[in-house]
Amino acid sequence: MQRRFVSIWFRHLTTDWLALRRPELKTLPFVFAAPDHGRMLITAANPLAGAQGISPGMALADARALVPSLEMADHIPGKDAKLLKALGEWCIRYTPLVAVDMPDGLVLDISGCAHLWGSERAYLGNIIKVLRSKGYDARGAMADTVGAAWAIARFGKDTPIISPGAQAAALLSLPPAALRLETETLERLEKLGFYHIKSFIGIGRSVLRRRFGTQLLLRLEQALGKEDEPLDLLQPVQPYQERLPCLEPIRTATGIGIAIKKLLDNLCRRLEGEGVGLRTAVLKCYRLDGKVLQVSIGTNKASNFVNHLFRLFELKIPSIEPDLGIELFTLDATKVEEADPEQELLWSPESGGLEDAGLAELLDRLANKIGAANIRRYLPREHYWPERSIKPALSLQDKRATEWRTDRPRPSLLLPRPERIDVTALLPDNPPMLFRYQNKVHKIKKADGPERIEREWWLEQGEHRDYYQVEDESGQRYWVFRSGHYSGDQSGQWFIHGFFA
Amino acid sequence: MPGTKQDIINKLRKDILLLEGFKPPSAGGVGSIDLGEIESAFPNGVFPVGAIHEMMCASPEHIAASSGFIAGILSPLMKRGGACLWISAGRKLFPPSLMAFNTEPDRMIFIDLQKEKDVLWVTEEALKCEGLAAVIAELQDMSFAESRRLQLAVENSRVTGFILRCDPRKAGTSTCVARWQISSVPSQAEYGLPGVGYPRWQVDLLKVRNGSPGSWQVEWSDGHFVPLEEEKEMHEALVRNIG
Numbered sequence: 001m002q003r004r005f006v007s008i009w010f011r012h013l014t015t016d017w018l019a020l021r022r023p024e025l026k027t028l029p030f031v032f033a034a035p036d037h038g039r040m041l042i043t044a045a046n047p048l049a050g051a052q053g054i055s056p057g058m059a060l061a062d063a064r065a066l067v068p069s070l071e072m073a074d075h076i077p078g079k080d081a082k083l084l085k086a087l088g089e090w091c092i093r094y095t096p097l098v099a100v101d102m103p104d105g106l107v108l109d110i111s112g113c114a115h116l117w118g119s120e121r122a123y124l125g126n127i128i129k130v131l132r133s134k135g136y137d138a139r140g141a142m143a144d145t146v147g148a149a150w151a152i153a154r155f156g157k158d159t160p161i162i163s164p165g166a167q168a169a170a171l172l173s174l175p176p177a178a179l180r181l182e183t184e185t186l187e188r189l190e191k192l193g194f195y196h197i198k199s200f201i202g203i204g205r206s207v208l209r210r211r212f213g214t215q216l217l218l219r220l221e222q223a224l225g226k227e228d229e230p231l232d233l234l235q236p237v238q239p240y241q242e243r244l245p246c247l248e249p250i251r252t253a254t255g256i257g258i259a260i261k262k263l264l265d266n267l268c269r270r271l272e273g274e275g276v277g278l279r280t281a282v283l284k285c286y287r288l289d290g291k292v293l294q295v296s297i298g299t300n301k302a303s304n305f306v307n308h309l310f311r312l313f314e315l316k317i318p319s320i321e322p323d324l325g326i327e328l329f330t331l332d333a334t335k336v337e338e339a340d341p342e343q344e345l346l347w348s349p350e351s352g353g354l355e356d357a358g359l360a361e362l363l364d365r366l367a368n369k370i371g372a373a374n375i376r377r378y379l380p381r382e383h384y385w386p387e388r389s390i391k392p393a394l395s396l397q398d399k400r401a402t403e404w405r406t407d408r409p410r411p412s413l414l415l416p417r418p419e420r421i422d423v424t425a426l427l428p429d430n431p432p433m434l435f436r437y438q439n440k441v442h443k444i445k446k447a448d449g450p451e452r453i454e455r456e457w458w459l460e461q462g463e464h465r466d467y468y469q470v471e472d473e474s475g476q477r478y479w480v481f482r483s484g485h486y487s488g489d490q491s492g493q494w495f496i497h498g499f500f501a
Numbered sequence: 502m503p504g505t506k507q508d509i510i511n512k513l514r515k516d517i518l519l520l521e522g523f524k525p526p527s528a529g530g531v532g533s534i535d536l537g538e539i540e541s542a543f544p545n546g547v548f549p550v551g552a553i554h555e556m557m558c559a560s561p562e563h564i565a566a567s568s569g570f571i572a573g574i575l576s577p578l579m580k581r582g583g584a585c586l587w588i589s590a591g592r593k594l595f596p597p598s599l600m601a602f603n604t605e606p607d608r609m610i611f612i613d614l615q616k617e618k619d620v621l622w623v624t625e626e627a628l629k630c631e632g633l634a635a636v637i638a639e640l641q642d643m644s645f646a647e648s649r650r651l652q653l654a655v656e657n658s659r660v661t662g663f664i665l666r667c668d669p670r671k672a673g674t675s676t677c678v679a680r681w682q683i684s685s686v687p688s689q690a691e692y693g694l695p696g697v698g699y700p701r702w703q704v705d706l707l708k709v710r711n712g713s714p715g716s717w718q719v720e721w722s723d724g725h726f727v728p729l730e731e732e733k734e735m736h737e738a739l740v741r742n743i744g
Binding site: 354356357358359361362363365366369370374375376377378379380386389390393400404405406409410411412413414415416445446447448469470471473474475476477498499500501 | 561562564565566568569570572583584593594595596597598600601602605606607608609610611612613614619622623626627630631632633684685686687688690695696697698700701702721
């Protein structure tokens with residue numbers, strides 16, 4: 001999936017917050033200041049103060065000289081982090097993956113979320129509008145990478161939304177500071193006259209590394225999307241995993257059974273609370289000698305029912321060799337889906353059909369013992385060619401798209417591949433009079449046909465088949481066909497393909 | 502007095518049937534399986550559902566005939582939406598053919614196994630599952646003890662089972678409620694028209710517990726079984742009327 005990120009920049013985070021707490025400050029220039037080396041240094045200034053030339057890092061006395069009416073509040077250490085965390089948690093309504101970007105921003109991983117608001121423009125517009133209406137001066141941008149979104153949010157001049165793949169072009173005209181570089185590197189770039197990213201992006205990698213270190217290259221690659229950038233998420237998505245360390249190594253089948261039951265109990269309680277069930281689970285047993293044994297189960301229907309899942313694992317217990325003993329069990333639900341809450345069947349259990357819970361549990365057990373590939377169900381397909389007229393169903397819930405055809409006779413048994421028979425037949429296109437199959441001669445008494453089935457030329461090349469339904473003297477019915485038109489040499493043209501009921 | 506004695510014997514017979522695992526058909530149960538006079542061969546005069554039937558199939562032709570006959574029996578069994586399991590090693594059944602016997606092929610789940618031993622295990626597990634309408638298994642060999650295990654599973658779950666015995670030479674005693682042999686007989690197209698007519702079978706009920714074995718000929722036409730004697734009479738009547 002195309003990954004998309006939104007970066008939000010709070011230009012006046014702490015001052016906006018104070019203005020919300022003390023509305024009378026909204027119309028006054030004010031700053032936060034903190035003591036530093038015996039003087040007061042400004043740590044944050046509100047937009048009004050900023051307009052008069054006051055910026056963070058100035059000494060408070062200098063600022064007072066510029067604006068005598070300047071209000072001052074004490075800097076609160078850690079306040080910005082707290083505010084960003086609260087804002088980030090509020091942003092979880094837009095996407096579950098939100099990270100705090102110190103000191104003044106948020107990063108949202110919005111892959112696959114924007115369509116819920118109609119479009120990316122509406123999505124970003126909604127976030128920024130709501131944040132601004134709450135009183136925070138926010139700027140946002142959207143791009144394929146965290147780095148590009150960060151740069152556009154802070155330095156972008158045109159559109160805040162960078163279409164997929166266009167981040168390189170958007171970055172060209174931005175200053176090097178848009179790459180989140182250290183001041184030292186920035187100063188060196190400034191000194192060398194690199195005022196825009198485009199002026200050094202074309203320079204060879206080795207040259208850049210020698211002059212500016214690996215940091216510049218890493219940031220550049222991250223912004224372009226060539227390097228992955230992990231996010232420190234506010235609320236990381238907890239994997240569905242349970243651990244059970246054992247005081248004494250477990251060596252018996254009963255012990256393993258109890259361990260599995262304990263793990264399942266905990267896991268299923270969590271799954272049930274979240275309204276989901278597991279489709280696949282992996283049990284890992286860490287042995288004393290350092291080996292890791294692994295067994296996995298799968299279910300046809302999402303399930304969080306302990307007894308059922310335990311029965312699936314029970315079939316696998318004999319394959320676990322504890323050897324010296326197992327000291328740690330872990331259980332991962334690798335695939336989790338929404339589960340329907342268990343419902344009592346209204347009438348008799350017979351009416352369950354394919355949705356029956358008992359059937360699903362049975363098939364799970366079978367699939368875990370003999371392999372899911374050996375359980376098949378077929379749906380009709382719109383092909384006349386017999387081998388292609390059915391297709392395997394993907395799941396129990398899979399519905400047929402077309403009706404089963406009943407207008408043509410089809411045999412009860414179909415041979416996996418047609419078998420050659422020796423035939424005596426009237427020329428050119430009568431049904432056979434007798435045929436020999438597996439050294440037995442069948443005299444044909446009655447016959448129907450031919451039903452010509454052409455090969456589908458867009459799928460394969462070859463001869464058509466003329467099918468006959470024939471009945472021999474003892475009443476046994478067969479499906480035989482002649483491959484292709486009658487040609488002078490009859491041998492090798494006739495095949496048996498099935499048996500009728 | 503003799504009347505009452507007969508009554509008592511009948512009552513006792515019914516009790517014995519119950520003890521042997523035969524339950525009289527319940528009012529809300531499966532719709533009757535219209536097998537015509539064949540049904541009179543069974544205890545209580547109904548085709549026993551919730552029991553295991555054995556079909557002797559010596560050749561692929563027999564398997565084809567038996568699968569057609571079973572599919573005809575399945576259609577009332579599956580009428581209420583139940584699903585079926587077809588368990589075999591080396592299956593040749595062609596699902597679309599079931600449609601000719603009013604059985605929906607997409608509610609049939611096929612379990613294809615490599616080993617004979619697995620077929621027995623899967624069959625037993627399947628027969629224990631109450632959510633199924635029927636279980637059909639293709640087996641080479643089944644010992645008496647194994648058949649008893651299957652019978653016990655069926656007594657609790659009331660699932661109908663069909664075992665296709667592909668190697669009749671090995672057929673010993675079993676606890677199955679009935680042993681059938683279905684073979685094809687020449688069909689008769691309507692009114693002497695040329696071509697192949699509706700499927701027709703010679704149905705031999707070789708063994709039946711507490712019933713009377715017999716032999717019949719049936720035809721499958723218009724979605725149900727038609728006993729052949731009746732048809733012959735109808736045909737004669739028709740000829741008479743025309744004549």
